[in-house]
Amino acid sequence: MKQLIASHWRHSLRFRLLAATLVALAFALVLAGLMLGGLFRDHVMRQFSQSLTVQLDQVTARLEFDAAGQPQIDPQTLSDPRWSRPYSGLYWQIDGAGPARQRGVLRSRSLWDVALSVPNDVLAHGSVHVHEEAGPAGARLLLVERTITRDGAAATPWRLIVAADLSESAAAVTRFNGVLAASLATLFVLLCAAALAQVAIGLAPLRALQRTLVGVHAGVSPRLIGRFPSEVQPLVDDFNAVLDRNAEVVERARTQAGNLAHAIKTPLAAMSQAAAVALRKPEASGAELAALVEEQVGVARRHVDWNLARARAAAAQGVPGARVPLQPVVSGLLRALERVHAERGVTLQCLPMAPELAFAGEVQDLQEMLGNLLDNACKWARHEVRVSVTTSGLASGSPLRIVIDDDGPGIEADRRESVMARGARLDESVPGSGLGLAIVSELASLYGGSMRLQSAPTGGLRVEMELPGA
Template structure:
C-alpha cells in the first residue's frame, strides 16, 4: 500500500471518516443519554415537589396526603413510577407509599440529608428492577422535631430503552452516512487522480511512437510536471539529433579523404596503389559499420520511435528487384499486416532488412520469401531463400565482422554482422537457420511497437 498513492489516499480518507463517524456517534449517544436523564430528573423533581405539597400531618398526628398524586401510573402495581414516605416518630420505612409499590418498599441507602435538600440515587426497585430515586428531608411545622423522608422513583428502563433505541437508529444513520462518505472519497480520489492516468496514457503514446509530446489539458497542479516532461523530451530529441549530425559529419570528414585516396590509387597501377585501394575500402566499410552502430545506440535511447514494417519492406523489395533484375528472382511478401511496426529508427530498420534481403537475393536460386508476425511483444521477421544455405558452423561464423561464406561472391562480409549488431543494440536478435525453401532462413527479432 505504501507504493500506491490511490490506496494511501483512500486509506487515509476512510480511516478519518470512520473515526469521525464513530466519535460523532459516541458523542451524540452520550448527549442524548444525558438529555434523557435530565428529563427524568426533572420529572422526578416535579413529582417530588407535588408529593411535598400534598404531604401533611393530620390533627391526630398521623402523616397523610391531602389527595392522591396526579400521575395514573402511581395507581397501577409495578407501573414503573413510585413514591414513598419514610420516618415519623418511629422512623418507619414505608410509612406511606404508592399503590404501584404494591406490597414492597423502596430500600433507600443510608444518607445524611439537610432539611429540604434533594439527593438522587440508583437503587434496586420492586419486581427485580432498578430505579432512579430522588429524596428530600422535611420537618413539618406541626412536628418540628420529627423528620420525614419523601421519596419518588422511576424505573431506569424508561431511561435505557429510549437511549438504546436512539443508539440503534443513530448507528444505522451514521453507517449509511459513512458508506456515502466512503463512496464519495473513492469517487473523489478517482477523479483527483484521473489526470495522472491520462498522463500515463500520454507517456505510453510517446513510448509507442504515436506522438512526440504529452498532449491534453491538465489541472494547474499537474501541468508544470507535464511541461517539464515535454521539455525533457524536447531536450533528448535535440541531443539525439545533434549526436546523429555529429556522427554524420565525422563520417563525411573521414570518407572524403578516403575517397580522394581511393580515386588516386585507381589511377596508379603499382602494387602500393593496389594495397592502398584495398585498405581504403576496408576502412570505409569499418566506418559504415561503426557509424550504423553508433546511430542505433543513440536512436534506441529516444522515446517515441515507431517505424511501420510494411512500407520499409515495400521499398526494399522494389530496390532488390531492380538490382537483381537479370536473375528474374521471385521476391514474395506474405502475412505482413499493415499494423506491424518496429520500435526503432526507420533508417536502422532499412539498414538491417536491406542487408538481410540483399544477402538472400545474392544466394537465392529463384525465390525469396518474407513473412512477419508479433510474439510476446517482439516483431519477428523471417526472410527465406532457396539457395545452397549454410551448415551450422558457417551460420555462426558469418555473423562475425568481415567473415564471408564465399570469397568469390561480391561483398564486404559486414552486411550480416551489421544487421546482427544493430538488432542487438535495439534489444533484438538475428538468428540463421535452415529455410523451409531449402536455403537459409534469417530470423530477425526486434521490439514491437
C-alpha cells in the same frame, strides 16, 4: 499472483486515497454516533429527573403532620393513578431521617409490600438528591429525594422519596440508538460512494496522462499533449522539456556523426590515392608517402578531437554537481607552458584569484579551452602573458570572467570575426595546441558562455571569455 495484486493495490494512489478517506469517515461517524447517543441519553435522563422532581414537589405539597408529628398523605389527593396500582413503575416513600433511620414509614400503594432501599447519605435541608437503585422485581429505578421537617418544631426530619421505572427511558434510548446507527450506516455508504466518485474524477487526468505516455512510448507523439490540472502540469512541462532535450541531443549526435564522417572522408581518400600511386610506382620515395599519411592522420585526429570535445561539452551542459576549481587548472597549465616556451623567455603571470572560483563543466573542456588560448598567447607574445579570473557577481554560481592578455602583434579588428567564425578549419587559424579559436568559441557557447577578442592594454591581443560558475 495474489501477492503481486496486493502489492499493486498497496502502492496505488487510488487505494491510498480511498483507504484514508474511508478510515477517516468511519472514525468520524463512530465518534459522532457515540456523542449523539450520549447526548440523547443525557437529555432523556435529565427530562426524566425533572419530571420526577415535579412529582416530588406534588407529593411534598400533599404532605401533612398529625398532632404527634407523624407524616400523613391522603392518596386521594394525588392525581396520577399509578400511585395506587401495584408495581406500576411510579412510587413514593417516606423514611425517618433521624439516627434510627426508619425505612418505609409511609409508602405508596404501588409499592405494595416492598420498601425502597436508599443510600444513607446526608442531605442538606431542602436539597434534592438523585440515585439509580434496584426496585420491585429487580427493576432499575431513578430516585429523587429531599429532607423535610415539620414547621415550627424541633422534630426529627423526614426523607421524602419519589422513584420511577427506567425501562421506558432505556427503551427510548435503545430505539434512538438503533435509528441513529442505521442513519449513520446509510450516511457512511453514501459518503463511500461520494468518495469513490471523487477519487475517480480527481484521478481521471492521471489516466489521460497515462494514455498520452503510451502514445509517446509508441512513437505516435514526440511529447505529452494536453492540458492537465495545475498540480500535474508542472510535471508534464518538465517531462516535455526532458523529451525535447533528448530529441535535441539525438539530433546533435546525428549531425556530429555526419560531420565527422564527412571530415574523415577527405584524409582517407588522400591516403588511399597515395597508396594506389605507391603501388603503381614502387620506385617512388617512401618518405613522401609516410609524410602524407602522417599529415592526413593528424588532420583526422584533430577532427575527431574536435567532435569529441563538442559532444562532451553538449552532454555536460546543465549537469548538476559539475564543478572544476579554477586555480589548480590555471596553475598547472602555466607551469606546463613555461617549460614548453622556456627558450623564448616568455613570462606567464597569473593575477590573484579567489580560491572558491569554480567552473560548472568538465575539467577536460576547461583545460582544452584555456590551454589553447594560453598556448596561442605564448606563441605570439614578445615578453609577457597575463591571466586574470574574476566573477561578475557576488552570489554563488555567478558567471566567470577569464581574461588573457599578451604583448604580441595582436589581430586586426577586421580579421577577428573571421578567426572566430564557426566552422573555421584549424589550419586556417593561428597554430596552437590542436583547437583553433573558433572551436574554443564554440565550446564556450555550448556551455552558455561567450568569447570576445579585443586589444590588450600592452598592445597585443586580449581574449575575454565568460563561462558558467559553479
